[in-house]
Amino acid sequence: MFEYAPAPESRSVVDIAGSYGLFIDGEFDGGKDGNVFKTVNPATEEVLAEVTSAGSEDVDRAVAAARRAFGPWSSLPGAERAKYLFRIARIIQERSRELAVLESLDNGKPIRESRDVDLPLVAAHFFYYAGWADKLAYAGFGPDPRPLGVAAQVIPWNFPLLMLAWKVAPALATGNTVVLKPAETTPLSALFFADVCRQADLPPGVVNIVTGAGDTGAYLVQHPDVNKVAFTGSTEVGREIARTVAGTGKRLTLELGGKAANIVFDDAPIDQAVEGIVNGIFFNQGHVCCAGSRLLVQESIAEELLASLKRRMATLRVGDPLDKNTDIGAINSAAQLARISELSEIGAAEGAERWSPACSLPDRGFWFAPTIFTGVTQAHRIAREEIFGPVLSVLTFRTPEEAVAKANNTPYGLSAGIWSEKGSRILAVADRLRAGVVWANTFNKFDPASPFGGYKESGYGREGGRHGLEAYLA
Incomplete structure (x- = not known):
């Protein structure tokens, strides 16, 4: 049997700041109440960074920024929105080595997987939905489908950047604006993505990122000015979210657990x-x-x-x-x-x-x-x-x-x-x-062209493919 010598990817490839704020209206800020939490490298238990924990006031500010941005963003021609998505996809490809190392540090997954599976799929989702942005009238959801408004998106820790792409790309392509909450244990690649949005000159407020634990997610899901909730995570939390949004008129998609x-x-x-x-x-x-x-x-x-x-x-x-x-x-x-x-x-x-x-x-x-x-x-x-x-x-x-x-x-x-x-x-x-x-x-x-989703306690709604547009269109 072969003996493999160590072949480590250098962590110096990516710069990790000592602390991170919230990304609201195109800028990072420290949050209103000053609460923070630490994110650690699960392979070493080393603290990677201190991250701001968003309170209810912070979530209010993020949703308000998304609401202000919604009018101008949704009124852009689809071909113009597509240009931003293409730009984001290309920047992700250019910076994929940084992102792969960051994802492995924060999540614990092997670099071979984050480099060869996660990052290519992340870029592919943005490329794919960029292609749909000016073709929504031909997607089978009516001749003039309209965006819903502000999408609240809560994602898990197992594929932090890929789940972000699954949520953000179709939302932006269809003309919605986004407030995203990454998982508490893996916030760093989402905060890196905020920098990608700025590098792509995405208009302020179109994508907002609030970090924190379950309370932050609950503030976001309950917010009265949110039109759409998308959640990937445990069945238990999914049930809670379904109860919360019942009767509010908010659209909901859930991608929950499995036992395949x-x-x-x-x-x-x-x-x-x-x-x-x-x-x-x-x-x-x-x-x-x-x-x-x-x-x-x-x-x-x-x-x-x-x-x-x-x-x-x-x-x-x-x-x-x-x-x-x-x-x-x-x-x-x-x-x-x-x-x-x-x-x-x-x-x-x-x-x-x-x-x-x-x-x-x-x-x-x-x-x-x-x-x-x-x-x-x-x-x-x-x-x-x-x-x-x-x-x-x-x-x-x-x-x-x-x-x-x-x-x-x-x-x-x-x-x-x-x-x-x-x-x-x-x-x-x-x-x-x-x-x-x-x-x-x-x-x-x-x-990205193939829809994904479940039945029974695995949730409802589909992500990916043409079907993934439906959840973001009125």
């Missing part, structure tokens, strides 16, 4: 399936709402597939997110690590068999070894609850009917994967799965 089934049939190419399983659950440390966290494997090949999967897992490298050889980085926070650890211990206590490859974890930071559980039943909590970490539950099935029944036996409905050489089987099974996205002989592949 990755179904492997007996005619699947084993090696290809193993790569898809690994990518499905260990990509981004399993911090993926559409992660393939339930492996459903046909009984006749279960032994062979598990042996191959364990061999592949033994080659995964856990460690420094800035090392280009790293496959699995740090867990985003101490709180998330505690939840992953607790549910894994419950899985073992309930009788499932736990296995992890031998791997040494760093002394400092938040780390969890890639883990699989076998002997799992549908009654186990690890098969029902979203763990949001590098933990895979393995179940078996005998017939396609049993596979579909087990796959759909979940309150979630965000994604699924099917592995088979028979196209007819793939289509027949996919048609019966209650999941917003079904991948065939691949997993975790995204494209």
Whole structure:
């Protein structure tokens, strides 16, 4: 086996300020009440920066700035708005190395993923929606679709910059203005994006960024002058937001949790399936709402597939997110690590068999070894609850009917994967799965032209593609 020498990306590539304010009306300021919080590097627990926590007055100012900017911005011809989006996309490409390093430092994900997956997709979303800005009359939502107004957008910590792009790009393309709240543990790339907006000469107030914890998000969602709320995050918080906006007339889209089934049939190419399983659950440390966290494997090949999967897992490298050889980085926070650890211990206590490859974890930071559980039943909590970490539950099935029944036996409905050489089987099974996205002989592949979203407790509404415009148009 090859021994890999360290190949770290330099953190000196990106300048991190000691403290950051709120981005309101095109300027940074320190907030009205002076409250701050610290954002840390999850791989080392080192404090990266001090960030302003927005109070209700700050949210009022941000929404007012977005409201003032809405009239001039929405009255611009679509082709003119498109120019700003194209400019933002190009600046993101030019500064992608800085952004990739910043994202890995603040989030804990491997630099290879932030560099090769997140950043190209971020730029692609802005390019894609720039193309739609002057074609809205042909999108299928009426001959003269109008923007809603001020969009309040609350995004999670697992893909901080990518979730920003998913939200901001269609909102701006359709003529809305934005107040965005990034996650408390990963605010830095959103604040960097504020600088990108200034570099692109985006008119002040079109994009505003308020940082803080749950209270800040609640002020924003409840604000009476917000017309549209978009949230990606946990199902629990999504329910709270739905209750808050009920009866207010605000438009709402929710992209929530998942417990995706990755179904492997007996005619699947084993090696290809193993790569898809690994990518499905260990990509981004399993911090993926559409992660393939339930492996459903046909009984006749279960032994062979598990042996191959364990061999592949033994080659995964856990460690420094800035090392280009790293496959699995740090867990985003101490709180998330505690939840992953607790549910894994419950899985073992309930009788499932736990296995992890031998791997040494760093002394400092938040780390969890890639883990699989076998002997799992549908009654186990690890098969029902979203763990949001590098933990895979393995179940078996005998017939396609049993596979579909087990796959759909979940309150979630965000994604699924099917592995088979028979196209007819793939289509027949996919048609019966209650999941917003079904991948065939691949997993975790995204494209800005393809809509994404879920059913049941995974939320409603779609992001990406032509469908992603609808939520921002009256």
